Amino acid sequence: MDIKIDVSWSGISKEGIEVHAKGVEGALDKLWSGKESMTGWVKLPLETGPDQLEELLNTAMLIQNQCEELIVIGIGGSYLGTRAAVNALVGYDEVYGTGVPASRYPVIKFAGNTMSAVYLHKLQEDIRTKEVCLCVISKSGTTVEPSIAFAVLKEALIEKYGREKAAKRIYAVTDAEHGVLRQEAEAEGYVSFSVPENIGGRYSVLTPVGLLPMAVAGIDVKSMLAGAEAMATSPVWDLDGTDYAAVRYGLWQSGKVLEIFEYYEPQLEFFTEWLKQLFGESEGKEGKGLYPDSLRFSSDLHSMGQFLQEGNQIFFETVLYVEKPSRDLQVPAAAGDLLAGKKLSQINQAAMEGVAAAHYAAGIPLIKIGIPEINAFYFGQLIYFFETTCAITSYLMGINPFDQPGVERYKEEMKKKLLEL
């Protein structure tokens, strides 16, 4: 079974979708041609061999035996995929993919995505009081936020263990040849992995960038890659899969400027953060693109529900719903006649259908993406599905989905300010 895509409430007709069929086909051909730069992610799930995986899994096991906490240092594409997977998959099953009890896996914490001294102080304290390893991830090796966090936490690690032993607790994922992090990894003898040159940060989650820390957390990365491979080769691309890309493009052409990803399971919270970077950095260029945002239901229904129903309709909604949640619960009698005895999954489903019906009646375009279950396999499918969709829509918009020239602007200004300090 694959994830399901339902565009029947999108307001774009079959004919409206058909108009873009040639463009979509051309985009898919371009992606699979192997000739476009930065498209290494397209065949990645099919090309990741058992040897590569074995090395990664062995390292993950080494880290599991070394520490009770792994601090993953990175920002943007170098951390959001792992955070999304950890948030979605860790802690919801008795045992993970390997059948090993959950308590055996190190806790994963994240650093290098803010410049909060308060937070770094807490992590320094963790290093002083617990067995900790660091996994520093930066393709360029020069990004300011992770560079600061790495310097601070490495110092704490060296203070505790001494330089030589600290180096055995530091793992690096960076460019194969370039950058200061690669140089340092070689000089200090960190165990390290490479980010393939032809894969950019936001498309790198299924490389060691995501797979190494996920494997440490006990996530079944083989199953995740299998899910991505199943999606890469799925007939869904001949059926409804590409419809979503065409519909997004059609809605953008009709004047919509905002796509809101909505979810009813908090496990998907960081997945939508990952989606925001994927779509925002890929499409937001040349005055074009759909601004990606996310809402968590039910919470946000009670804060943003009014705007959605009756406010300025500059947006459309993409609902991510889970058919079979990891756990369920029967509502006790004390909740009253309307709710008592019903399962939370049923009530959540009723909320999802009720909200969709009310919004559809108000003329809001709505797309539904059904996820059979939240597990590593479907997580892999989702990653691959959205990466491909994003690339197709970007091509339809006439945008290169694989660069991010605009991000450099603020970095230059910030550098000027830093020189003044």
Ligand SMILES: O=P(O)(O)OC[C@H]1O[C@](O)(CO)[C@@H](O)[C@@H]1O
């Ligand atoms: O892995 P790096 O080079 O530290 O970059 C992290 C992130 O920063 C960006 O370059 C934007 O600043 C993203 O594209 C990337 O995912």
